[in-house]
Amino acid sequence: MSQGRVPAALLALAGLGLLFFLLPLLGLIVRAPWDQAIGAIGSPETGTALGLSLFCSLAATAVALVLGIPLAFVLSKTTGNLRSVIRALTTLPMVLPPVVGGVALLLAFGRKGLVGSILYQAFGIQIPFTTAAAVMAETFVAMPFLVIAVEGGLRSLDPRYEEAARALGARGWMVFARVTLPLLRPAIFSGAVLCWARALGEFGATITFAGNFPGRTQTVPVAVYVALETRPESAIVLSLILLAVSLAVLVGMRDRWLGAL
Amino acid sequence: MTRRLVLALAILFLAACGAQTGGASATSAPSQTGISVFAASSLKPAFDKIGARLQATKNVVTIFNYEGSQTLTAQIQQGAPADVFASADTAHMTTVESAGLLSGSSKIFAHNKLEIAVEKGNPKGIHTLADLSRAGLVVVLADPSVPAGKYAQQTLNMAHVTVHPASLELQVTGVLSKVSLGEADAGIVYVSDIVTSGQVDGVPIPDDQNVTADYPIAVLKSTSNGPGAQEFIDLVLSSDGQTILKAAGFQGV
Numbered sequence: 001m002s003q004g005r006v007p008a009a010l011l012a013l014a015g016l017g018l019l020f021f022l023l024p025l026l027g028l029i030v031r032a033p034w035d036q037a038i039g040a041i042g043s044p045e046t047g048t049a050l051g052l053s054l055f056c057s058l059a060a061t062a063v064a065l066v067l068g069i070p071l072a073f074v075l076s077k078t079t080g081n082l083r084s085v086i087r088a089l090t091t092l093p094m095v096l097p098p099v100v101g102g103v104a105l106l107l108a109f110g111r112k113g114l115v116g117s118i119l120y121q122a123f124g125i126q127i128p129f130t131t132a133a134a135v136m137a138e139t140f141v142a143m144p145f146l147v148i149a150v151e152g153g154l155r156s157l158d159p160r161y162e163e164a165a166r167a168l169g170a171r172g173w174m175v176f177a178r179v180t181l182p183l184l185r186p187a188i189f190s191g192a193v194l195c196w197a198r199a200l201g202e203f204g205a206t207i208t209f210a211g212n213f214p215g216r217t218q219t220v221p222v223a224v225y226v227a228l229e230t231r232p233e234s235a236i237v238l239s240l241i242l243l244a245v246s247l248a249v250l251v252g253m254r255d256r257w258l259g260a261l
Numbered sequence: 262m263t264r265r266l267v268l269a270l271a272i273l274f275l276a277a278c279g280a281q282t283g284g285a286s287a288t289s290a291p292s293q294t295g296i297s298v299f300a301a302s303s304l305k306p307a308f309d310k311i312g313a314r315l316q317a318t319k320n321v322v323t324i325f326n327y328e329g330s331q332t333l334t335a336q337i338q339q340g341a342p343a344d345v346f347a348s349a350d351t352a353h354m355t356t357v358e359s360a361g362l363l364s365g366s367s368k369i370f371a372h373n374k375l376e377i378a379v380e381k382g383n384p385k386g387i388h389t390l391a392d393l394s395r396a397g398l399v400v401v402l403a404d405p406s407v408p409a410g411k412y413a414q415q416t417l418n419m420a421h422v423t424v425h426p427a428s429l430e431l432q433v434t435g436v437l438s439k440v441s442l443g444e445a446d447a448g449i450v451y452v453s454d455i456v457t458s459g460q461v462d463g464v465p466i467p468d469d470q471n472v473t474a475d476y477p478i479a480v481l482k483s484t485s486n487g488p489g490a491q492e493f494i495d496l497v498l499s500s501d502g503q504t505i506l507k508a509a510g511f512q513g514v
Contacts, residue, residue: 110442112444129427211435212404
C-alpha cells in the first residue's frame with residue numbers, strides 16, 4: 001500500500017464517504033434483535049422469501065446474460081446517432097425511479113397493456129402478479145448494469161485478436177464465440193455479479209408490476225417492507241440476511257473480477 | 262423524504278409569513294398562523310377542503326402530511342413536528358397515546374365502510390363478496406398489516422368467503438390502482454376511496470357483513486400552536502366539517 005502518498009484532505013473525505021456507507025450498516029447490526037435472529041432465520045416465511053429472491057435474481061441474471069451480451073456487442077459495433085439511441089434506451093432503467101419502471105411494465109405487459117393485451121386475448125396469458133412478472137421487473141432494472149460492464153470490456157478489447165481470427169478464415173459467429181466471448185469473461189462476470197446484486201435488492205418495480213404475495217412475488221425486499229410496519233425486528237433480521245448474502249458474494253468476487261469495470 | 266423536505270420548507274415559508282403579518286395586523290383580524298396535520302391518506306380529499314375552509318374562516322394555514330397510519334405513527338414516535346394526528350383506526354391512535362404523545366384525549370370524528378371496487382361498468386358481474394371467490398377472477402386485497410387489509414379480512418370472514426388474492430398490496434391505493442388499470446377484476450377498499458377516485462365502480466357490501474372503520478383525531482403533545490390545532494379539530498367535528506366528510510364518502514358522527 002502506498003498510503004503515505006494520499007493527500008490528507010482526500011484521505012479525510014474518503015473516510016467520510018466510507019463512514020457514510022458504514023453507519024447505516026452499523027445501525028442495522030446494533031439494533032438487530034440477536035436473540036430473535038435465529039428464530040427469524042429459521043421461520044418458513046423468511047425461507048420462502050429468500051428462496052424466491054434467489055430464484056428470481058438468478059433467473060433475471062440469466063435472461064440479462066442471454067439478451068444483454070448481444071446488446072452490448074451490437075452497441076460496441078454501431079456508431080453515431082443509432083448508438084446514442086440504443087445506449088440511452090439501455091441505460092434508461094438505471095435513472096428511472098423503479099416504481100415508474102413498474103408502471104411502464106404494467107402498461108406494456110399488463111392485461112390491458114400494449115403487448116399484454118394481445119397475450120391475454122389470444123392465449124389467456126396474464127403476466128402481472130406472477131413469478132415471471134417479478135423476474136421481468138428485476139431484469140428490467142438490473143440488465144443495464146450487465147450491458148454497461150460488457151460494453152466497457154468490448155471497448156478495451158484489442159481488436160487485433162478478432163482481426164487475426166478473421167484473417168485465419170473464421171466467420172462472424174465463430175469469431176464471437178471462440179475469440180470475443182472468452183476474452184470478455186472478466187467483464188461478463190463482473191457485469192453479471194452487479195446485475196445479480198441489483199436484481200436481488202429490487203423493490204419498486206417488483207411491487208408495482210408483480211404485486212406482493214408470499215411464495216409467488218414476495219421477494220426479500222418486499223417482505224422487509226411488509227415486516228417493517230408490523231414486525232420491525234424481523235425486518236431488520238431479513239435485511240441483515242440480504243446484506244450478508246450480497247456481501248459474501250461481492251467479497252468473494254474480489255478485485256480481480258470487479259476490477260474489470 | 263421529499264414530503265418532509267416540502268413540509269420543512271413550507272413551515273419555514275409560513276414562519277416568514279407569520280413574522281411579516283404578525284406586526285401589521287396586530288390591531289385588526291387575528292394574525293395568520295400555521296399548523297401541521299398528520300392524517301391517514303384516505304382522508305386527503307376531505308381534509309384538503311377542511312384545510313381550505315379553516316384558512317378562509319380562521320386565517321389558520323394547514324400543512325398536511327398524508328401517509329398510511331402506520332407510517333405516521335412511526336414518524337410521530339421518531340419526533341416529527343406535528344400539531345394534529347388523524348388515524349384510520351383506533352389501534353394506531355392508542356399506540357401514540359400510550360407513548361404519552363397526545364395532549365388530551367382523542368375523539369372519533371368519522372366512520373368509513375368497505376366496498377368492492379370493480380372496473381367501470383362491472384364487466385365481470387360482481388354483486389356480492391361470495392362472487393370474489395369465483396375461479397379465474399383476479400382479486401387484489403391490501404396486506405393484513407395495512408388497516409384496510411385487516412378490515413377486508415374481517416369482512417370476508419363474516420361473509421364466510423375464502424378469496425385467493427393475486428396480490429396483497431402495501432397500501433389501499435395500490436388496490437385501487439390495480440383495479441382502475443384493469444389488471445385486477447376486483448378489490449376491497451373504503452367507500453370513500455371509491456367516491457373520490459372516480460376511476461372505478463363500487464359494489465356495496467351489506468351492513469351485516471361489513472366492518473366500520475373508526476377515525477380518531479387528537480392534538481399532539483409536540484404542538485407549537487395548540488389553539489390552531491384545536492380550531493382544526495373543532496371544524497372537523499362541526500356540521501360544516503361533517504358535511505365535507507360525508508360528501509367524500511365517510512359517515513359522520
